[in-house]
Amino acid sequence: MPMKLTRKRREHLQRRREVLESALHLFSRKGFEETTMAEIAERAEFAVGTLYKLFKDKRALYRALILDTMQEYEETLMAALNVPGTESEKLNRYIEAKTSMFVRRIPTARLYFGQTTGSLFLPAVGLDTEGRAMHQRLMKQVEAVLRRGIRKKVFVNIDPAMLVLGLEGVGNAFLVELIDRPDDFTAEEMASLIKRIFFDSVRTSAVNE
Amino acid sequence: MPMKLTRKRREHLQRRREVLESALHLFSRKGFEETTMAEIAERAEFAVGTLYKLFKDKRALYRALILDTMQEYEETLMAALNVPGTESEKLNRYIEAKTSMFVRRIPTARLYFGQTTGSLFLPAVGLDTEGRAMHQRLMKQVEAVLRRGIRKKVFVNIDPAMLVLGLEGVGNAFLVELIDRPDDFTAEEMASLIKRIFFDSVRTSAVNE
DNA sequence: CTAAAACGTGAACGAGCGTTCATGACTTGT
DNA sequence: ACAAGTCATGAACGCTCGTTCACGTTTTAG
Numbered sequence: 001m002p003m004k005l006t007r008k009r010r011e012h013l014q015r016r017r018e019v020l021e022s023a024l025h026l027f028s029r030k031g032f033e034e035t036t037m038a039e040i041a042e043r044a045e046f047a048v049g050t051l052y053k054l055f056k057d058k059r060a061l062y063r064a065l066i067l068d069t070m071q072e073y074e075e076t077l078m079a080a081l082n083v084p085g086t087e088s089e090k091l092n093r094y095i096e097a098k099t100s101m102f103v104r105r106i107p108t109a110r111l112y113f114g115q116t117t118g119s120l121f122l123p124a125v126g127l128d129t130e131g132r133a134m135h136q137r138l139m140k141q142v143e144a145v146l147r148r149g150i151r152k153k154v155f156v157n158i159d160p161a162m163l164v165l166g167l168e169g170v171g172n173a174f175l176v177e178l179i180d181r182p183d184d185f186t187a188e189e190m191a192s193l194i195k196r197i198f199f200d201s202v203r204t205s206a207v208n209e
Numbered sequence: 210m211p212m213k214l215t216r217k218r219r220e221h222l223q224r225r226r227e228v229l230e231s232a233l234h235l236f237s238r239k240g241f242e243e244t245t246m247a248e249i250a251e252r253a254e255f256a257v258g259t260l261y262k263l264f265k266d267k268r269a270l271y272r273a274l275i276l277d278t279m280q281e282y283e284e285t286l287m288a289a290l291n292v293p294g295t296e297s298e299k300l301n302r303y304i305e306a307k308t309s310m311f312v313r314r315i316p317t318a319r320l321y322f323g324q325t326t327g328s329l330f331l332p333a334v335g336l337d338t339e340g341r342a343m344h345q346r347l348m349k350q351v352e353a354v355l356r357r358g359i360r361k362k363v364f365v366n367i368d369p370a371m372l373v374l375g376l377e378g379v380g381n382a383f384l385v386e387l388i389d390r391p392d393d394f395t396a397e398e399m400a401s402l403i404k405r406i407f408f409d410s411v412r413t414s415a416v417n418e
Numbered sequence: 419c420t421a422a423a424a425c426g427t428g429a430a431c432g433a434g435c436g437t438t439c440a441t442g443a444c445t446t447g448t
Numbered sequence: 449a450c451a452a453g454t455c456a457t458g459a460a461c462g463c464t465c466g467t468t469c470a471c472g473t474t475t476t477a478g
Contacts, residue, residue, distance in 0.1 A: 166406040169382025197375040201410035
């Protein structure tokens, strides 16, 4: 008897996954408004009505997708930050993890980026409270690492919340470029550029103009 | 006789401007899809039909708005880059001009930012060729300044196209924050933070952990 | 083997929105 | 002052798309 329930459950979850995969493909390249339920259904080889058996409505489907995506992201990046080591090493690992994740799964990256940076101004489809909270937890963690580094005099004494902004800014700018031109860079090149520009000075120490 | 033609023309342009102003307000806080022609008409105190006398369709209206906005932006920033001085001074003026423009005209900033950074992935409503070209010209100019600075050994020897990416990344990240929390920072504080993080090192010179 | 419950299906519905156009008011030229 | 042209108007049209639900098929239980 418990086996039957599990079997149903498994098939249900499998269909859910298939729908989410199709939705990821479409949302990530056309955006929320421009993707129709009919398209998602067709790509997943289900009837429209079935989508409504699996998700309350279009927004719920989107939300589930974002949450899945972000959860995986945050877990991976949190883990990178929590490997023991110096503050510099932690941040290096964070940058590397983020970059390699972007490169490996570009559709996911588009979604993630669109949510955390792109459409901050469009509350209509933006992150719901839960997703936003997840992202903020991660940012707080990065900030904490920076703060410890500042205390140890390894990083310059600027409000760590501002440094986080700078780090994310540099990082995301490069990663967006990478999404647009995936064949022009390797993940390693990207990560090393981000590190150099953020950690090392742009101005040379000998400023003699 | 030429006066009458001019008079008509003036009124036509005036109506156009009024419509664009209403459209800016709505597009900048709700996005393209979520703003209706009826709303724009109501806010501008015109009938829907009148909008179609002034613009071919909704997209043409949006495009005109983007082009107006970007043109002013690019002109101001180009000017800042072309004031005589050292490369460092030019970039400082560029950062200051961009920041103060963002602060003074937030709706415009939202639109501009959404176009140049936010929805790179949503070709449906993205920049048309003309707007993209304008933005690229500006980036090329920044790149040229950086290249000269590198040749003079004032900046580190990293591909200037990559440095541009970094500079824009840091700058935009801060400016987005400023849009979200306009009362927590002054334009000057922002500009000076951007300069410090981009130009000066984040890592202290004495790395002794 | 059969009745009932569970489930996927997609045609049909209705709301929302971009776009049009017949109408009437106003301006222009004589 | 009047005719002809110009122009704003907003109700109506048609299309798209999210959502529903009555139907037929498959699965479950006795």
